[in-house]
Amino acid sequence: MISERAGKIKPSATLSIDSKAKEMKAMGVDVISFAVGEPDFDTPDNVKAAAVKALNDGFTKYTPVGGIPQLKDAIIEKLRRDNSLEYMRDEVVVSCGAKHSLYNVAQALYSPQDEVIVPAPYWVSYPDQVLLNDGIPVFIETGEDNKFLATPEAISEKITSRTKAIILNYPSNPTGFTYGRNNLEGIAELAVKHNLYVISDEIYEKLLYNGVKHVSIASLDPEIKKRTVVINGFSKAYAMTGWRLGYAAGPADVMKAVENIQSQSTSNPTSFAQKAAVEALEGPQEFIGRMLAEFDKRRKFLVSGLNAIDGVSCIMPEGAFYAFPNVKKYVGTGTGKWRIQGSSDMAMYLLEEAHVALVPGSAFGAEGYIRMSYATSMENLREGTSRIKEALSKLSR
Ligand code: PMP
Ligand code: GLU
Numbered sequence: 302m303i304s305e306r307a308g309k310i311k312p313s314a315t316l317s318i319d320s321k322a323k324e325m326k327a328m329g330v331d332v333i334s335f336a337v338g339e340p341d342f343d344t345p346d347n348v349k350a351a352a353v354k355a356l357n358d359g360f361t362k363y364t365p366v367g368g369i370p371q372l373k374d375a376i377i378e379k380l381r382r383d384n385s386l387e388y389m390r391d392e393v394v395v396s397c398g399a400k401h402s403l404y405n406v407a408q409a410l411y412s413p414q415d416e417v418i419v420p421a422p423y424w425v426s427y428p429d430q431v432l433l434n435d436g437i438p439v440f441i442e443t444g445e446d447n448k449f450l451a452t453p454e455a456i457s458e459k460i461t462s463r464t465k466a467i468i469l470n471y472p473s474n475p476t477g478f479t480y481g482r483n484n485l486e487g488i489a490e491l492a493v494k495h496n497l498y499v500i501s502d503e504i505y506e507k508l509l510y511n512g513v514k515h516v517s518i519a520s521l522d523p524e525i526k527k528r529t530v531v532i533n534g535f536s537k538a539y540a541m542t543g544w545r546l547g548y549a550a551g552p553a554d555v556m557k558a559v560e561n562i563q564s565q566s567t568s569n570p571t572s573f574a575q576k577a578a579v580e581a582l583e584g585p586q587e588f589i590g591r592m593l594a595e596f597d598k599r600r601k602f603l604v605s606g607l608n609a610i611d612g613v614s615c616i617m618p619e620g621a622f623y624a625f626p627n628v629k630k631y632v633g634t635g636t637g638k639w640r641i642q643g644s645s646d647m648a649m650y651l652l653e654e655a656h657v658a659l660v661p662g663s664a665f666g667a668e669g670y671i672r673m674s675y676a677t678s679m680e681n682l683r684e685g686t687s688r689i690k691e692a693l694s695k696l697s698r
Pocket of ligand 2: 337339426
C-alpha cells in the first residue's frame with residue numbers, strides 16, 4: 302500500500318498530456334501539441350560544446366552537492382547583473398531543474414499543517430509539492446480583469462497564524478502575465494509584516510515582450526530579501542529542459558537545509574551539465590533575443606487566431622510562451638458522445654476529435670480556460686488553431 306502522502310497527489314498534467322500526445326504520434330496519429338512548456342529551440346552550440354569539453358576532460362565524477370564553485374559564482378554574477386541581488390556561495394544551491402529546487406525548498410520549509418498561499422492560476426506542481434511536504438495549499442482566485450495577478454489585498458485576506466509562505470511565479474505559467482514593482486512592494490510588505498517566506502519562481506524572467514522589465518521581489522529591500530527564495534534555471538532561457546539544471550538563492554539557513562536534503566537524496570546535479578551551465582551564463586547571450594523575437598511573432602499570431610474563433614477570447618500575454626484563452630462559452634455544449642462540462646472535457650475532445658493537445662485550465666486551478674504553449678512552429682500554430690476552430694464549430698447546446 303502506498304503512503305498517505307503519495308496518495309494525495311496526481312501526476313503532472315502538463316507532462317502526462319504531453320506523453321499522451323507523443324504516444325498518439327508514435328501510433329501514427331498526426332497530433333499537434335501545444336501541451337508542454339518547453340522551447341522548440343535547440344540548446345545553443347557553445348553550451349553543448351562546453352559539456353562535450355567537460356566530458357572529454359573527464360569531468361565525470363561527483364561534484365560538491367550544491368554545485369561546483371565556478372557555477373555558483375556564475376549564478377551569483379548573473380543575479381547581481383540581471384537582478385541587482387547580492388548573494389554568497391552558501392546562499393545558492395544548484396539542483397536538477399527548477400522543479401527540483403522548488404521541491405527541495407518545500408521540504409526545507411514546510412511542517413505539517415503549514416499553510417502556503419498559492420495564487421491561481423498556478424503552475425501545476427506547486428500545490429502537489431506543498432501536499433507532498435504535508436503543507437496545505439491555500440488558493441487565491443484571480444481574474445482576467447486583473448491580468449490574473451493576486452493583489453496584496455487578496456493575499457492579505459488569506460493570511461492566518463499558520464501561513465508559512467507565498468509562492469509567486471512571474472512571468473506566469475500558465476497566464477503569461479507578470480507582477481510589476483507596485484504589486485510586489487505590497488506583497489513584500491505583507492510578507493515582512495507577517496514573517497512569511499516568499500518563493501519567487503522567476504524561471505521565465507528572460508521571456509518578456511514589448512520591453513516589459515522583470516523586477517525580482519527580493520531586490521526591493523534587505524528585509525524582503527531575507528525572506529525570499531529566488532528560483533530560476535536554464536530550461537527556458539537557454540532551451541535546456543533535458544539537462545535538468547536549476548537553482549535556488551536565499552537565506553543561508555534555508556539553503557543549508559536544502560543542501561542537506563539534496564545530499565541525502567540526489568547528491569550533486571550532473572557534473573558536465575554544470576560546466577555547460579557556466580557557459581550558458583557567461584557566454585554570448587544573443588540566443589535569448591533571437592528566441593524571444595520568434596516567440597513574440599508566434600504570440601501575436603496565436604492570440605489573434607484564437608480571438609477570431611467564435612466563443613473564444615484571449616488576452617495578450619506579456620511574457621513566457623503560453624496563451625490562456627477563455628473557453629467558458631463552450632461549457633454546457635456538446636456533439637455526439639461529447640458533453641463539454643469543463644476544460645478537462647474540452648482538452649479531451651480537442652485531443653481525440655481534432656488531434657490537438659493542450660492543457661485544461663483545471664490543471665492550473667482555473668476552470669473555463671485552456672493553456673496553449675506557442676513554443677512550436679508557425680505552421681503548427683496555423684494548422685492547430687484551424688483544427689480547434691473547426692472542432693468548436695461542431696459544438697452546440
Ligand atoms: N517553474 C515553472 C513556472 C515552470 O513552468 C517550469 C517548467 N517546467 C519549472 C518551474 C521547472 O523547470 P525545470 O525543472 O525544467 O527547470
Ligand atoms: N513547465 C513546463 C510546463 O508547464 C514543463 C512541464 C512540467 O515540468 O510540468 O509545461
